Amino acid sequence: MAIIKHAARQTLGQLIGANNPVVTVPDDSQRQYAWSKKEVDTYWEDIQKFRIARETGKESASEYFIGPIVTITDEHVKSRSLLDGQQRLTTSTILIAVIRDILWRMGSPEARATANNMQRDYIARKAGRREPMEYFLVLSLFDRDFFRDFVQDWSETSGSARGAEESKRPSHKLIREAYLNFESKISNALSVFPDEDSRLDWLDSLYECLIKGLVFVEIQTPTSSDANEVFETINSRGKDLSTVDLVRNFLMEKSREEASKQRVNDTWRVLLDNFEKREEIERFLRHFWVARHGDVKSHSLYATIRGELSAEFSRIPQTYSPKVFAAELESASLRYVDLIHCSTGIEDFDRALLDIKALSADALHPLLLAASERNDYTQLQELIEACLSYYVRWTVIGERESTALEENIFGVAKEFSGGAGCSSIMRRVCGWIPDNDTFKSAFEEASLSKGSQARHILEKIEAHMRSKAGVDELVVAGPGKVRVDNIYPQQPEADLRLDEHDAWVHRLGNLTLLSGRKNPSIVNQAYPEKSQSYAESAFLVSTSTGIERLWDSGSGRWSTRGIRARQFEMAKMAVEVWPEASHWS
Template structure:
């Protein structure tokens, strides 16, 4: 059980500021800034409501409790190491900076003095001309320099921060976006006050609300292990987005000496530098673990990792260390970044990976990650083609139970990682799972695809195949934005032309096609004769050469469900070659 020295009520002004111990986010225990516009908007909305209630003397708005923070505090209380609460304290400091900069821009001596006071009292100051800058909130190594450059190191003569640091990580961009967002919100609120005095009063009142009204509960612990235990208890209950941070904290806790801690930090630098979005890091961590150990759900990932690695790290003599795991993680991160960005340098493999992305076929990534550990990318093309055929035939068109596909793929990835299967074995295994041509033809012939991304993908691949067969050399980009999916029989037809079983026919593949340019909904809902020139004259072969006209009965002036069936059977025959049941059969 964790030891807690005390849990004390603290205002923002008692946590950060010139008269308080500096709050430092340890390099070995905390994540980078991660609040998006959504979280910042909620934060601002709460502050606004709190301030409005406080201004009218509402008793329930005397204080605004914003949550707990977890710190490691020494006996002499010379500093605080922050384990939990970074996002809230960082965002509060950003809002103070936004108030500071807004005050300065009003260009009055009183406002500039207030801006300088906010800077010196709650953000950063120099105790002497030749003394180094003292920062009241010190972020971890991932964000420290950028946060100082963009928010904290402020010139009292010019009213500006240097802002010369490059935005090299997603967290840097989020810091900038949070600052811009909060500046805009403060400026927008000021528009309600035509008088400069009223504006200054509002800004001063907002500052006072933050400093004296924003309340935390600081949970002080004596050691990092105690703080980590409290941090995990607070953050691991149903909060998937904290998994990466919890794993890093766990690795730091299990590290033996500074060398292993640095090894963990190096791995995390790679994760932050290789991926553009935090969601990609979360996804990578799960897929990395799945590729080694088989399926595990996101909500139980951290508990599973901790239990498994603890058994290894605590074993004596130790055969697998924090350093070993961190090195594997760092190596895999680089390869995973290649996979999700389609940047392997092998055109055929990158094309297959582009299809995986369009289909959101994330279940295939653990297999490719496992294979890439021992095989070069140019040898993985057949595996990617087989996996795509399996995914399309089984899930997209066949609409079979995806759980079985994931079970097969994840188990095979585990066998590859553990040396129980070779790359050739893996290809043969996947090919053996692909539904045969008869089953696929029947499934495709009857398929209804309401999801726009999937129908666009299927039609685009058919279009590519038809162009190759027709010896048309101009390229057609899969997933490009120059074409759209069109319902031949309209999604909203005139009442007199509506088919009896409308919902069963409108999303059938035989009723869908591609047209160039942006979709015109009014034209899409016209009777066929008024749309016929668009199909006959289309550069899309899937529109001009697949019997689109069979969907209309010119004699009776009505739509033909028989035409949808006939056209879909034609497309199904082409599909057999586009997504083959074997290897080396692709069109």
């Protein structure tokens, strides 16, 4: 059980500032900055509601409780290590910095003096000209330098921070976005005031709300193990901490020497520098574990990792350590980045990875991650093609239970990690691919309402048609240049609406590709008004698949028989685009 030394009410001004012990986010725990626009907007809205309520003078509206924080506090409370609360304290500091900068830009002596005081009292100051800067909130190694350059190292002469280079770390982008978000909100709020006095009053009210009105409960613990236990307990009941953060904290806790802790931190630097979004890191960690141990759901991932690794790390003699696990994690992450960014450098393999991305077939990544550990990408070309056929035939067109596919793929990924060969895994995958008759029958009836998947299916059929016709390959442009068109419209004229509209509008036989943006004046018109756009299209799937059959010129109505006939012809091509198992025999 965790020991709690003390729990006390603290305002923001009592937690950070010149008269308080410095709050430090330790390098061996806690995560980087993670609040997105959603959390920052919620924080701002809460502050504004509180500010308005506080101005009524009611005692019940004098404070706003923003939650607990957990610190490791020394016996004399001269230093505090922050284990929980980093997001709220960092965001509050960013908001104070924005108020500071806007005040400085007002230009009046009063505004600039107030800006200088905010900097010295609650962000950072120098005790003397030759003394180093003292920062009242010190972030961990992942964000510390950027936060200082962008927010804290501020000049009272120029009224600006030192500035920081753009960083590809997600946390750095989020810090910058939070600053710009607050800057925009405050500028908009101030625009309604006619003079500087009114603007100063509003900013002063906001500042007072932050410093004196925001209230935390600081839970002080004597050791890192106590703090971590409280930390995990709090975050297990909310969304504040991610699985990735919990895993890192766990590895740091289990590391017995500095070299091991350094290895863990080095790995986390690689993860933060190479993935563009935190969600990608979360997905990678699950796929890494799945590739080695089989399926585990996201909600139970941390508990599973902690339980299994605790047992491994506790063996005597210790043959597997946090240091080794971190090294394996880093190595796998570099391959995973290649997979999700389609950047292996092998043209055919990268093209297949692009197909996975277009289909949102993330379930295939654990198998490819496991396979790539001991095989070159060129050796995996047939495997990735077979996996794509399996995915399209089973899930996209067959609409069969996706969990069955995941169980199969995750199972063979574990076998790959256990030493199985590529040929045996290939045989297993091919054994799951639905045969031609099953696939063709499913294709003839298939509807695709998900635009990205529909577009991909049509693009692959287009490429197949061009190859068969011996014409030049058409480079399909980005989503903004090429669109999926519902030939029978999604919003047809009332007298031309089919009785079973929903059953036909997204049928593959009713879909085609067109270039450019929708033309609102014709997109929902009858076929005669739309026919020219199909005749002039650069796509064979629009010019050479009998689109005219979808219109019955005799009755002047849309024809479901035409949709069926066109889709029947497309199904014949589909069995060649996504082949059955015999293709790889």
